[in-house]
Amino acid sequence: MQKPENIVWEKDYLSRPDFEDLLGQKGCVLWFTGLSGSGKSTLAKATQKALHQLGRYAIVLDGDNIRHGLNKNLTFSEEDRNENIRRVSEVCKLLVNHGAIVITAFISPFRQDRINAKAVIGQESFKEVFVSTPLAVCIERDVKGLYAKAQRGEIKNFTGISQPYEEPLMPALSINTSEEHLEASVGRIVGLVSGS
Ligand SMILES: Nc1ncnc2c1ncn2[C@@H]1O[C@H](COP(=O)(O)OS(=O)(=O)O)[C@@H](OP(=O)(O)O)[C@H]1O
Numbered sequence: 001m002q003k004p005e006n007i008v009w010e011k012d013y014l015s016r017p018d019f020e021d022l023l024g025q026k027g028c029v030l031w032f033t034g035l036s037g038s039g040k041s042t043l044a045k046a047t048q049k050a051l052h053q054l055g056r057y058a059i060v061l062d063g064d065n066i067r068h069g070l071n072k073n074l075t076f077s078e079e080d081r082n083e084n085i086r087r088v089s090e091v092c093k094l095l096v097n098h099g100a101i102v103i104t105a106f107i108s109p110f111r112q113d114r115i116n117a118k119a120v121i122g123q124e125s126f127k128e129v130f131v132s133t134p135l136a137v138c139i140e141r142d143v144k145g146l147y148a149k150a151q152r153g154e155i156k157n158f159t160g161i162s163q164p165y166e167e168p169l170m171p172a173l174s175i176n177t178s179e180e181h182l183e184a185s186v187g188r189i190v191g192l193v194s195g196s
């Protein structure tokens, strides 16, 4: 990546502790990764509600929604997925530096992209949650009918069918939604948040 030329970093804005004091919480990112249909969005919604009820300021960035706006120019090629996760990592960094608890729900199938995200956001602030629901269960659920389309060859580069998913090696949590109730999973996820 090239260093920006003729651009000087503008200093002396309020900093992360100022916002964390204001909000009464520590910023962090709960980074959900897993196959389509594994349960990322369902867990993200339930976790956001649980944190809200605890008086926490929690923002969700969901792949489907971000791809309608900020990242609407990106496809599902490996290169565009890299760029999707790079941009989202930078957004997470901005939000965390303003004291927010950020929940992300992106397939984020490539290990190196998640390693880069952790480096951008900061090791301590990045909690990787592997939604490990097996492919067979996701295919069986086929919430949006996309697996059937991918299997018929109507969608290319589909994760788990025609593009790889690289599992996390040391996630903070693994959640197989076909084996655990939603409430139990949310309880474990909320436990990752400092002071909860
Ligand atoms: N080719 C292909 N592969 C995977 N997923 C696809 C594809 N085409 C469309 N969709 C829909 O897009 C959602 C995934 O977007 P993400 O931004 O999370 O993907 S990625 O992180 O860049 O890999 C994903 O949402 P989820 O089902 O919520 O995971 C799908 O609904």
Ligand SMILES: Nc1ncnc2c1ncn2[C@@H]1O[C@H](COP(=O)(O)OP(=O)(O)O)[C@@H](O)[C@H]1O
Residues within 6 Å of the ligand: 034, 035, 036, 037, 038, 039, 040, 041, 042, 043, 105, 141, 143, 177, 178, 180, 181, 182, 185
């Ligand atoms: N314990 C569970 N946790 C999360 N989702 C579950 C669970 N049990 C069943 N599901 C179902 O699995 C599907 C997961 O879909 P979704 O949350 O959209 O996944 P993703 O965002 O990973 O594509 C939903 O229909 C949800 O109701």
